[in-house]
Amino acid sequence: xxxxxxxxxxxxxxxxxxxxxxxxxxxxxxxxxxxxxxxxxxxxxxxxxxxxxxxxxxxxxxxxxxxxxxxxxxxxxxxxxxxxxxxxxxxxxxxxxxx
Amino acid sequence: xxxxxxxxxxxxxxxxxxxxxxxxxxxxxxxxxxxxxxxxxxxxxxxxxxxxxxxxxxxxxxxxxxxxxxxxxxxxxxxxxxxxxxxxxxxxxxxxxxxxxxxxxxxxxxxxxxxxxxxxxxxxxxxxxxxxxxxxxxxxxxxxxxxxxxxxxxxxxxxxxxxxxxxxxxxxxxxxxxxxxxxxxxxxxxxxxxxxxxxxxxxxxxxxxxxxxxxxxxxxxxxxxxxxxxxxxxxxxxxxxxxxxxxxxxxxxxxxxxxxxxxxxxxxxxxxxxxxxxxxxxxxxxxxxxxxxxxxxxxxxxxxxxxxxxxxxxxxxxxxxxxxxxxxx
Numbered sequence: 001x002x003x004x005x006x007x008x009x010x011x012x013x014x015x016x017x018x019x020x021x022x023x024x025x026x027x028x029x030x031x032x033x034x035x036x037x038x039x040x041x042x043x044x045x046x047x048x049x050x051x052x053x054x055x056x057x058x059x060x061x062x063x064x065x066x067x068x069x070x071x072x073x074x075x076x077x078x079x080x081x082x083x084x085x086x087x088x089x090x091x092x093x094x095x096x097x098x099x
Numbered sequence: 100x101x102x103x104x105x106x107x108x109x110x111x112x113x114x115x116x117x118x119x120x121x122x123x124x125x126x127x128x129x130x131x132x133x134x135x136x137x138x139x140x141x142x143x144x145x146x147x148x149x150x151x152x153x154x155x156x157x158x159x160x161x162x163x164x165x166x167x168x169x170x171x172x173x174x175x176x177x178x179x180x181x182x183x184x185x186x187x188x189x190x191x192x193x194x195x196x197x198x199x200x201x202x203x204x205x206x207x208x209x210x211x212x213x214x215x216x217x218x219x220x221x222x223x224x225x226x227x228x229x230x231x232x233x234x235x236x237x238x239x240x241x242x243x244x245x246x247x248x249x250x251x252x253x254x255x256x257x258x259x260x261x262x263x264x265x266x267x268x269x270x271x272x273x274x275x276x277x278x279x280x281x282x283x284x285x286x287x288x289x290x291x292x293x294x295x296x297x298x299x300x301x302x303x304x305x306x307x308x309x310x311x312x313x314x315x316x317x318x319x320x321x322x323x324x325x326x327x328x329x330x331x332x333x334x335x336x337x338x339x340x341x342x343x344x345x346x347x348x349x350x351x352x353x354x355x356x357x358x359x360x361x362x363x364x365x366x367x368x369x370x371x372x373x374x375x376x377x378x379x380x381x382x383x384x385x386x387x388x389x390x391x392x393x394x395x396x397x398x399x400x401x402x403x404x405x406x407x408x409x410x411x412x413x414x415x416x417x418x419x420x421x422x423x424x425x426x427x428x
Contacts, residue, residue, distance in 0.1 A: 033145060
């Protein structure tokens with residue numbers, strides 16, 4: 001979810017918009033702390049990179065950290081999509097509309 | 100425009116347990132969201148998540164260290180239990196003052212012995228092993244630090260038991276277990292989890308940092324002992340601080356934990372990177388003048404509190420509100 005939100009946001013992806021995007025698309029409240037924990041893990045795996053941006057007064061002088069998906073991250077997302085599609089395909093309960 | 104302040108207690112927790120000192124971007128995001136209209140309850144929820152993540156991360160990083168401490172303490176408990184079952188060492192049957200003397204003597208002996216061991220193993224008498232383990236300071240290998248921590252855990256527990264056995268009459272098994280648990284949590288495990296210091300601040304790529312402070316930013320009001328209020332305007336304050344933004348001044352300012360957020364922010368913005376650029380434009384207060392003003396500001400805490408809450412009870416109520424709810428929207 002975090003990777004998809006990052007791809008959607010493009011260059012302007014830092015904590016707050018990422019959280020908003022996830023909340024908007026999933027309909028659930030996302031905790032900033034959890035989003036950052038996920039982003040740190042993704043960065044360790046090389047799926048995203050980050051850079052420090054500008055600071056504003058409203059942020060208490062703290063800089064924003066912008067995140068971007070790497071090529072490896074995009075490949076990972078595609079792979080996950082394929083895996084999910086394969087799992088999804090041919091489920092009888094879903095075909096008959098029971099679930 | 101005066102920015103809302105988030106609950107101070109939540110901020111303190113974030114700083115101490117949530118590792119936001121190591122991740123200022125997260126702290127900034129939380130503040131930005133709060134100031135865009137989120138409630139204090141939202142801030143508290145987010146804080147708890149960040150704190151939970153912070154503790155979990157610290158625990159994961161320190162796992163071998165904590166495991167060694169715990170294993171050594173369990174081994175110590177087995178030895179202690181064996182001693183307890185043999186009623187050894189025997190309690191001293193002497194006066195209370197003599198017992199106090201023994202207690203004091205044992206404290207000194209143990210302290211001296213521990214210091215000697217520490218000095219021999221890691222080269223310092225009172226090391227902060229958590230910091231050393233995190234490779235923040237010192238150059239002893241991690242295996243040595245883990246071994247020393249385990250040894251300290253073992254010896255501390257055993258020495259504490261022996262001291263209690265000498266001083267107090269024989270105590271029950273539940274009493275022994277309760278005391279062991281208390282020692283473990285208070286003296287061994289809790290200090291072991293103590294957060295290592297923050298990493299060096301990251302540099303921000305920003306050529307004109309003070310421009311990030313909006314024109315509507317509140318001015319810094321300072322109440323002098325004479326009752327006169329001095330108002331430092333945004334730009335002159337920023338320039339003043341930037342001119343004098345050397346380490347001494349920053350120490351002076353950060354020494355006053357109650358200094359206004361604006362001042363902290365301005366000083367933060369005036370990092371070393373932009374110093375030369377700002378110096379060209381600067382003409383304002385001297386370092387000594389600015390330090391004196393900061394001193395006064397810290398004493399009066401804030402103009403809002405000084406001006407609106409002269410009543411002590413009201414002031415206390417407001418302070419409690421700031422701790423738990425922050426400023427109202």
